[in-house]
Amino acid sequence: MPVKLETASPMKQKNITPSEIKRAQTLADERGRIEPRADRVNYDEKKRLIVLDLRGGAILGLPVSSIRELRGVKPKELKSVRAGFDGESISLDALDIDISIAGLLRDIVGMTSAAALLGRKGGAVKSVAKASAVRENGRLGGRPRKISESADPQPLATLDLRNDKNELAGKLSLFRAVDGAWQAVVDGASAESERIREIVNSSSGTTSNNADYPNDLIRAFSANGLSCVVVTQVVTAQFQVDAKSGAISGTSSTIFKTDSSDTIARNVMAIVQHAVEEQASHELGTIDSAVEGGDPVEAAQVLGSAAVIGYTVVQRRRLLDLYKRVDLTQLPRTKRFDLLRRRLALAAEMQEYETAKEDARELLRDFATNIARSDAVAVQTVLGIYSALSDRPETALARFRELLNAEQILPEHRGWLWRNISLTLAVNDPESEKAARLSADAFLEGGDKLEAGRSLMRLHRCLKVTRPTEALSALEELVDIYAGNDFAVRALRASALHERAAWLSSISQHARALQDANAAVLLLRDFLGKERELAASLFRASFEAEFLHLPEANDLRLEAEAIAAQSNARYHGLTTRTVSLISHYDSDEAEKLVVELTEIHAYELLASVRIAQALMAPDLLFADRVEMLEECLSWSADRLHEGVRTALSNAMADLLLREGYSDRALVIYSRLADDNPMDAQVFYKQINVLWNLNRWGDAAAKVASRLRLIGEHSDLLLVYGKSLHNAGDSATAIPVLARVKANTADDTNLHKAAIHFLDLALATGVTPRTSDFKVDITAPVTLADVERALTDFKGFVSGDIRMSFWKGQQWRSSPEKLAELLLQGFFTARFDERAIVFAQVRAGAGIIDLFAQFLGGLSVVIELKMCGGGYSTSYAASGEDQLIHYMERRSNYGFLVVLDGRLENNSAPMLTEDIPPRFTIREVLIDVRPRVSKRRRAQRKAVVNEEAALPTDDRLIN
Numbered sequence: 001m002p003v004k005l006e007t008a009s010p011m012k013q014k015n016i017t018p019s020e021i022k023r024a025q026t027l028a029d030e031r032g033r034i035e036p037r038a039d040r041v042n043y044d045e046k047k048r049l050i051v052l053d054l055r056g057g058a059i060l061g062l063p064v065s066s067i068r069e070l071r072g073v074k075p076k077e078l079k080s081v082r083a084g085f086d087g088e089s090i091s092l093d094a095l096d097i098d099i100s101i102a103g104l105l106r107d108i109v110g111m112t113s114a115a116a117l118l119g120r121k122g123g124a125v126k127s128v129a130k131a132s133a134v135r136e137n138g139r140l141g142g143r144p145r146k147i148s149e150s151a152d153p154q155p156l157a158t159l160d161l162r163n164d165k166n167e168l169a170g171k172l173s174l175f176r177a178v179d180g181a182w183q184a185v186v187d188g189a190s191a192e193s194e195r196i197r198e199i200v201n202s203s204s205g206t207t208s209n210n211a212d213y214p215n216d217l218i219r220a221f222s223a224n225g226l227s228c229v230v231v232t233q234v235v236t237a238q239f240q241v242d243a244k245s246g247a248i249s250g251t252s253s254t255i256f257k258t259d260s261s262d263t264i265a266r267n268v269m270a271i272v273q274h275a276v277e278e279q280a281s282h283e284l285g286t287i288d289s290a291v292e293g294g295d296p297v298e299a300a301q302v303l304g305s306a307a308v309i310g311y312t313v314v315q316r317r318r319l320l321d322l323y324k325r326v327d328l329t330q331l332p333r334t335k336r337f338d339l340l341r342r343r344l345a346l347a348a349e350m351q352e353y354e355t356a357k358e359d360a361r362e363l364l365r366d367f368a369t370n371i372a373r374s375d376a377v378a379v380q381t382v383l384g385i386y387s388a389l390s391d392r393p394e395t396a397l398a399r400f401r402e403l404l405n406a407e408q409i410l411p412e413h414r415g416w417l418w419r420n421i422s423l424t425l426a427v428n429d430p431e432s433e434k435a436a437r438l439s440a441d442a443f444l445e446g447g448d449k450l451e452a453g454r455s456l457m458r459l460h461r462c463l464k465v466t467r468p469t470e471a472l473s474a475l476e477e478l479v480d481i482y483a484g485n486d487f488a489v490r491a492l493r494a495s496a497l498h499e500r501a502a503w504l505s506s507i508s509q510h511a512r513a514l515q516d517a518n519a520a521v522l523l524l525r526d527f528l529g530k531e532r533e534l535a536a537s538l539f540r541a542s543f544e545a546e547f548l549h550l551p552e553a554n555d556l557r558l559e560a561e562a563i564a565a566q567s568n569a570r571y572h573g574l575t576t577r578t579v580s581l582i583s584h585y586d587s588d589e590a591e592k593l594v595v596e597l598t599e600i601h602a603y604e605l606l607a608s609v610r611i612a613q614a615l616m617a618p619d620l621l622f623a624d625r626v627e628m629l630e631e632c633l634s635w636s637a638d639r640l641h642e643g644v645r646t647a648l649s650n651a652m653a654d655l656l657l658r659e660g661y662s663d664r665a666l667v668i669y670s671r672l673a674d675d676n677p678m679d680a681q682v683f684y685k686q687i688n689v690l691w692n693l694n695r696w697g698d699a700a701a702k703v704a705s706r707l708r709l710i711g712e713h714s715d716l717l718l719v720y721g722k723s724l725h726n727a728g729d730s731a732t733a734i735p736v737l738a739r740v741k742a743n744t745a746d747d748t749n750l751h752k753a754a755i756h757f758l759d760l761a762l763a764t765g766v767t768p769r770t771s772d773f774k775v776d777i778t779a780p781v782t783l784a785d786v787e788r789a790l791t792d793f794k795g796f797v798s799g800d801i802r803m804s805f806w807k808g809q810q811w812r813s814s815p816e817k818l819a820e821l822l823l824q825g826f827f828t829a830r831f832d833e834r835a836i837v838f839a840q841v842r843a844g845a846g847i848i849d850l851f852a853q854f855l856g857g858l859s860v861v862i863e864l865k866m867c868g869g870g871y872s873t874s875y876a877a878s879g880e881d882q883l884i885h886y887m888e889r890r891s892n893y894g895f896l897v898v899l900d901g902r903l904e905n906n907s908a909p910m911l912t913e914d915i916p917p918r919f920t921i922r923e924v925l926i927d928v929r930p931r932v933s934k935r936r937r938a939q940r941k942a943v944v945n946e947e948a949a950l951p952t953d954d955r956l957i958n
Helices: 018-034 101-110 128-137 191-203 213-223 259-292 296-304 313-324 333-349 353-366 373-389 393-404 411-424 430-445 449-466 468-481 487-506 510-524 531-547 553-567 569-583 587-599 603-616 622-633 642-658 662-675 680-692 696-710 714-726 730-743 749-762 783-800 815-834 873-877 879-887 934-948
Strands: 038-044 049-054 058-063 082-084 089-092 097-100 114-119 157-162 168-176 182-187 227-241 248-254 835-843 846-854 859-867 893-900 920-927
Touching: 038 089, 089 101, 097 101, 101 259, 168 191, 182 191, 182 213, 191 213, 213 227, 227 259, 227 487, 248 259, 248 487, 259 296, 259 313, 296 313, 296 333, 313 333, 333 353, 333 373, 353 373, 373 393, 373 411, 393 411, 411 430, 411 449, 430 449, 449 468, 449 487, 468 487, 468 696, 487 510, 487 531, 510 531, 531 553, 553 569, 569 587, 569 603, 587 603, 603 622, 603 642, 622 642, 642 662, 642 680, 662 680, 680 696, 680 714, 696 714, 696 815, 714 730, 714 749, 730 749, 730 783, 783 815, 783 846, 783 893, 783 920, 815 835, 815 846, 815 859, 815 893, 846 879, 859 873, 859 879, 873 879, 879 893, 879 920
Parallel strands: 859 893, 893 920
Antiparallel strands: 038 049, 038 082, 049 058, 058 114, 082 089, 089 097, 114 227, 157 168, 157 227, 168 182, 227 248, 835 846, 846 859
16 A cells, blocks of 8 residues: 655754664663564464464464454465564565554453463473472463374474483473374484383383373483473463453463473563553553544544453543543434443443443433343443442432333343342341342353352351351352353452452361362462462461461461562562561651552552551651541542451551540441451450440340350350349359350360359359340340349349449439449340330430330330438339329330438338329339448347357258
8 A cells, every 4th residue: 555755854963872772772672572573473274373483482373263354364365474563563465464463462362362372491390299280280271283294293392301411312292182192202213212212112102191191201201310301392371351450360381390481471471461551552542642633523433442451440540531521412423322331331330420320311311212121221220329329228229129120131130230239238138138149140140150259249248247157158159150170260269269268267267268278279370460369368378377287387478478579579578568567666667658658559558557657656646646547448449458448447446445435446346346247356345345334234235146146155155144244134144154164174264264253143142044045036025024134133233233332421423324324234234135225215394214125015114213321212202203204105114213222221112002003113122221220230130149049950051
């Protein structure tokens, strides 16, 4: 095609210096090193492959059918294919075809095609064990050339065989037929070559169907004093692009493990990554120019041809910004429709739902008749998501449910809708769990295992909170659906195994956790681009092995650190410095890390540094520490993993507690414990705060709830028994503590603590309430239950804490308030979730001290009074009239609870007989005297002297 040349403007000639030539050469060499270039390009007619002999030691075999420009080209025309433009293109001069190798690689990777790579550099086989291990891992991706009758069949590997003097004894080539049979060919006719043939024949023969045939030969040569050096071998690789992040990953495998095989695979990976990134960058530049040109039609045309696959998150965000700059009102209707659809999809993917919402509404308003039914469901789903994110959950749920009721809805759409319903609801909502289950089922029905797995993770998240003992089942199913040897499925299975290992570790099943972590490591070892995931699984395996006191723990940790450093040296270095900062805080180092981590957007590490600063910096004001943590907590979900966000909240609670804000800290600890009931550390922090606040009943209720979730554990039972006893419910505490005593070894701290608190509970003199502490939380509460509870509360107050109401011989300030808190805590400990107790409830002109509602519908009014020590009997008795007033329209049953401090006539009744017939009022008189009167002491002394004079019956002595 003729090219029109324009005359260049005259310019002053400039002499080029040697340094400029050198710099230009360096730049050219660097470009040649990282960009994919071919020394030769050939056509393999039998395989229908375009074979690229790449610079840097690799051969790429690409099916002709996968190259769009060559479809329909005749085989005889393909024979003239060559490398053009200094190796940057595949060229067919006769047909005026030039195909960019970089762009082609990007397209091929996007299609997840396999490529067979032949390494040109060799290396010694390190050991038979290593070679065997590599063979067990298998090969993925493209097939090597089959043995044919062509003049130049391609061997899968060539080896030099050397004697004990390191002299070349012969050469061996390995081939593999289409049926999988191996064939060994020994070059030369020398005596040494004949000896090598004899070794081959006596070992496994020159041909074999044994999968381990190559390593059998290595062992045979070694046994006969010959060492093997791999000169060339096929490195089989396969790549894929993550549709959301643009990240590229792949697998590689070799026949023999050598120093260079991994290097070659990594080099090819780097070439592919660079090709994809460069192509996307070039495409974005073209789009940018079109948008800047000001012609919206041309801009829409260029945007419509954007291939998006392989774009990084940053590049996708830039593309979305370019979409926003196009004036849609200037486009023809068809162009506007197409651009809206594309922009909507991209905005939803980037979670920019404000843009997505506007585009969805415009599509539904102006193009309702043009939208296919399946697209309409997706568009309306966006509106539901926007409502959910805008704190309008009921609107979102209504939209999702309406769409589910539509006719002929596809399984994948059902999957998304059910998932969105689950995400809109709280994790402890029963419907959230059900929706997650239905979402997974729908995705499996539609054949989308990836999204089914994500829905199962949501199901696991729900079960973690509601039924932790069943949470493992979702992860078991997750691992099962990712069975198989498919390239993509293996990576997902490794991820599922890692998740299951983490959960097993959290529930103290460390042996199984180690097994899963090791299985994940095995799946990831030959993956390229998954080094961080491999390192994470190795760290998990190291942790579990260390917990189990296994010797391999250190080796696993060292390997994890080496891989982490190799995959991203700078990030690994920053991670190491961050860990060191937490161990040995240094303010200057912290500030340096903040700057460096901010530059590379390493938000999770940055959050860790902020935690260290907030908790350890010596010279910060409290408000500054809080602000640091709250700033991190305000970051969006794509910046912070759930675990990091939890660590930030935990640090905030620790900081508040340290500064004396126990109530605020308790709110955060309680939320974290509710979100993850299996987090024992947070749970015990919550309990300790409740104990410090003397909220023993609330502590008992929290422990009881945890016991129902995860089952009995002696440490939990001890905490439960202690909380019950201190809440005043010693009757229930006794059998709980007795169980801990019976189930623990005599020399353990748990056993000793159980004895201590059991003695304290028995000393109260109460009758144990039940031999089994478990109470059916679905059982209604009866009046008899409430009366028994008040009787036990009376014994607790009069026996253990009566002096808490006194300061010397005077009532302490607000004794009624103390009694109110104690009774609230007691009811909470005794009835747990079956009781709701309201304090200081306004009733007309007065205020009810306590109003209790119980499971089953029972409700009672409780009035608290003091008597004695300055409070008259008539004051205490006035509680009867107050109860009658308060009980109107609330309950016909009430209790007058009196803290009776009268030295004379203690416990004398106060209720009259003037109670309306429909009302029932019981009085509970609690002896809280700070001392007894002189007359009472004299009476007690006389009784003691009289009893001492009685004859002794030996049968009564234990």
